[in-house]
Amino acid sequence: MVRMTGTKRAILDAALEIAAERGISGTTMDDVAERAGVAKGSLYYNFASKDKLFEGLLGEGMAALTEVLREARTGVEGWSAIEALVTTLLGSIARNTALAKIIAGDIFRTDRAWREASFTFRHDALAEFEVAITEALPEASAVGASALMASSVFGATLMAGLEWLLFDEERPQAEVVAAVLCTFSGRLVPATH
Amino acid sequence: MVRMTGTKRAILDAALEIAAERGISGTTMDDVAERAGVAKGSLYYNFASKDKLFEGLLGEGMAALTEVLREARTGVEGWSAIEALVTTLLGSIARNTALAKIIAGDIFRTDRAWREASFTFRHDALAEFEVAITEALPEASAVGASALMASSVFGATLMAGLEWLLFDEERPQAEVVAAVLCTFSGRLVPATH
Structure with missing residues (x-):
């Protein structure tokens, strides 16, 4: 984890x-400065643009994940x-539902200046699933299906997790x-299949 | 499918x-009027607000799905x-990737005026999966797991489908x-599990 100043932390938390x-598109730098209680000059000193700010936020979140x-x-x-x-993954979504919602919402956006960065972050997290899937079913990797299966397991967990936390939160995590x-x-x- | 005028159709397609x-938050009514080639008066005559416009768009898409x-x-x-x-579902995502991206991006947004409507649309589509899951595994329904399993199957398909269409589109659908x-x-x- 990157060491950061109190101001930087306050900005990221507000964003x-x-x-x-x-959503990211609906968030303005003015909103972030106001919510974080920092001057706009200080905000731009820490993050040169909204794209840089969210690149930092998603990068930090996905690296930790x-x-x-x-x-x-x-x-x-x-x-x-x-x-x-x-x-x-379900535990991480429960601990940081706000970040999980942003990831779910923006993982496939194609207009972002940080599309390249976003691709790398997603790829790194999915790679952990792909390793496990390849171990469990080496044939999947042989036919090039392990990356799609990793997306499938990740997507299943993300969607069920958000459904749980947003609409059925009384249900025990287990x-x-x-x-x-x-x-x-x-x-x-x-069984006969 | 609702019958609609050419103007209404052009507005929905542009949006x-x-x-x-x-993303929806990054879309303005001005952008939509310009892209659709209609006057703002005509846009607002057809859809009183941006929320109404996207409620129409997502409602139509999810009802068709x-x-x-x-x-x-x-x-x-x-x-x-x-x-x-x-x-x-994969075929629908392939035919209408733009709509699938919006659905993936906004399915869990909580600030929408049309959150209620969005809930209903999502619920209706997921219910089709839940029926099939309950038939395949009646115990899942008995312990109240069939709705989460429906989200899981839907999320797996949606994420793998978008991964395919955005990053691996040469791969055959089958x-x-x-x-x-x-x-x-x-x-x-x-097997020993």
């Missing part, structure tokens, strides 16, 4: 809060690693983990 | 195009219905369908 409500995902799958393999990754993992368990497929 | 590039999903699962059951739904379905096939779980 996160506002963007979770209105990638780190906890890597820790979660280290020392376990295959299906156990997938279980650990889904559990950890039940959400179990429901997502059940989707991948093969129990949806008839 | 869709711009929002796919910049729900209809094709319902057709896809009609007459088939359980896992076959899930296969049909995943295949159909391979994407196969990769997403493989995620749910149980092949990730060791």
Whole structure:
């Protein structure tokens, strides 16, 4: 984690809060300065543009996520690693729902100046899932399907997690983990299939 | 499908195009009028506000999606219905990637005037998946997990589909369908599990 000044932290926290409500496009630098309680000069001294600000915010969030995902799958393999990754991703979404909403909302935007950066961040987090999937099912990698399957497991967890936190928050986390993992368990497929 | 005037259609198409590039928050009524080639008076005559405009756009898109999903699962059951739904959803995303990006981006926004409407649209589309999941695995419904599993399957398909269309578009659609379905096939779980 990058060391940062109190001002920088206050700016990032304010930007996160506002963007979770209105999306990145709906967030202005004026709003961020006001919410953070800093002068506009100070805001622009720390982040030269709104794009740089959100590049910093998403970069920090995705790097932290990638780190906890890597820790979660280290020392376990295959299906156990997938279980650990889904559990950890749901925990991260629960701890930082605002960031998860921004990621879900902007992961596929194509107009961003930081599209390249965003691609790298997404790629790094998905790579952790891809490693586990390749261990669990080497044939998937052989036919080039492991990256799509990583997106699939990540997307399933992200969507179920946001559905839980925004519309069904009383449900215990363990039940959400179990429901997502059940989707991948093969129990949806008839035994004769 | 609602019958509509050429002007209304031009406005909705312009709004869709711009929002796919910049998100809903980044789209202004001025932009829409300009892109559609209509006077602002005419724009506001058709849609009283930006919220009404996007409520119309997302409502139309999600109603059409729900209809094709319902057709896809009609007459088939359980896992076959899930296969049909995943295949159909990927086809819909491929045919209307712009709308899929907006849906992915705004499905969890909480500041929208049309949050209620958006909830209904999402709920209707997810309900088609929930019916199939309940048929395939009645216990999921019994423990209240079928709605989360529906979100999970929908989110997996949406994310893998957008990944495909935005970053890997040369890949044949059948391979994407196969990769997403493989995620749910149980092949990730060791046989001894």
